Amino acid sequence: MKINHSLKLIAFITLLLCNSTLKAQKGWINLFNGKDLKDWTIKIAKHEVGDNFANTFRVKNGLMKVSYDGYTDFNQQYGHIFYKKPFSYYLLKVEYRFIGDQVKGGEGWALRNSGAMLHCQDPKTMLKNQDFPISIEGQLLGGDGTHERHTSNVCTPGTTIYMEDKLTTAHCLESNSKTFHGEQWVTAEFLVLGDSVIKHYVNKELVLTYTKPQVGGGNVSNYDPKVKEDGKRLTEGFISLQSESHPIEFRKVALFDLASFEKDKVKLDKIIVELLK
Numbered sequence: 001m002k003i004n005h006s007l008k009l010i011a012f013i014t015l016l017l018c019n020s021t022l023k024a025q026k027g028w029i030n031l032f033n034g035k036d037l038k039d040w041t042i043k044i045a046k047h048e049v050g051d052n053f054a055n056t057f058r059v060k061n062g063l064m065k066v067s068y069d070g071y072t073d074f075n076q077q078y079g080h081i082f083y084k085k086p087f088s089y090y091l092l093k094v095e096y097r098f099i100g101d102q103v104k105g106g107e108g109w110a111l112r113n114s115g116a117m118l119h120c121q122d123p124k125t126m127l128k129n130q131d132f133p134i135s136i137e138g139q140l141l142g143g144d145g146t147h148e149r150h151t152s153n154v155c156t157p158g159t160t161i162y163m164e165d166k167l168t169t170a171h172c173l174e175s176n177s178k179t180f181h182g183e184q185w186v187t188a189e190f191l192v193l194g195d196s197v198i199k200h201y202v203n204k205e206l207v208l209t210y211t212k213p214q215v216g217g218g219n220v221s222n223y224d225p226k227v228k229e230d231g232k233r234l235t236e237g238f239i240s241l242q243s244e245s246h247p248i249e250f251r252k253v254a255l256f257d258l259a260s261f262e263k264d265k266v267k268l269d270k271i272i273v274e275l276l277k
Contacts, residue, residue: 027271028093031083031239032253034062043123044079044243045131045222056243057081064250066114066243068103075105078131079243082123088236089258089268091275092116092190095251098142099183106245112142114248115155118192119213119237121227129222133240134158136213138190138200139172140248143181150177152188152200152207158220158228161198162212171219175200175207185251191272194262195233201276 031039036059042052052058054070056079064081068074098112120135137155154161155172163173180186189201200208213234220228241250256275261268 027256029255029257030253031255032064032250035059037064037081039084041082041084041123042079043082043126043130043133043240045077046075046129047077048128049123049126053077053079062251064241064253066241066248068243068245068247071103071105073105074103074245076107076131080117080120080123080133080240081243082120082133082238082240083253086122086236086238087192087255087257087259088194089262090192091256091258091272092118092192092239093252093254093256094140094188094190094241095185095253096140096188096248097183097185097251098246098248100247102246110244110246111144112149112246113244114140114246115242115244116140116188116190117238117240117242118190118198119159119234120240122238123240125224125227127222127224130220130224131222132157132220133238134215134220134223134228135237135240136161136198136234137242138188140186140188140242142246143179145181147179149179150174150207151180151186152177152190152202154198154200154208154210156217156219158215158217158223159234160214160216161210163210165211169217171217173208173210175202177202177205177207187252189276191276193258193268195235204276 044053047053116138117135120133139153141151143149152175191199197211215232216230
């Protein structure tokens with residue numbers, strides 16, 4: 001009887017774990033469908049919302065590509081492509097790689113540089129000449145072939161964050177990730193839990209944690225003052241990907257919406273563990 005009871009208990013626990021894993025697998029939303037950009041809105045500095053200047057963002061062979069073959073000079077035309085709806089609690093997964101050479105006129109710091117922008121303002125509220133959306137940036141960097149260069153850092157255009165319960169005014173803070181040289185694919189994941197905590201993972205390794213994202217600080221220009229409500233906690237926002245002068249490809253942009261687990265910490269913690277395996 002004891003043996004049978006133990007076997008039944010093991011089988012029950014196994015079933016629960018399998019169901020949890022299955023739910024985690026089924027809950028993913030492919031923000032990028034691999035076919036087109038119909039669910040996305042483009043905003044490039046010095047151009048109106050919706051103007052995909054020089055076909056900067058395009059889809060080819062199942063990849064979302066950021067390309068500059070239509071540019072004669074980058075001229076600080078920083079671009080962002082926004083998914084169609086905002087999110088609050090989620091895990092975002094981005095698979096990316098840098099390719100080719102930086103376009104003429106790109107800033108030195110923008111070499112092999114892009115980003116996944118979290119808790120973004122609505123692109124429709126950005127002014128024509130605004131450079132970056134008010135947001136939290138999961139900065140994506142590629143190695144230069146020689147030096148150590150961490151990826152999945154955090155930058156704060158028009159925002160502030162807390163590190164170890166202390167407000168930081170630094171614009172960018174480095175993660176402890178490895179350096180990825182060449183044109184290899186890298187998986188970056190961003191766990192965003194409203195205005196409480198944000199965690200960055202690279203190839204399943206936790207590389208950065210910070211808390212209390214809110215509007216404030218500088219490092220964004222030509223914005224509408226009515227939109228930049230300093231001190232406002234960032235509980236939700238849009239997600240966007242950057243064009244900062246170096247060609248980059250994205251083969252996966254997927255999201256698991258965790259909003260339904262917000263009030264149940266036990267379930268939230270369990271599903272996050274499954275998602276990050």
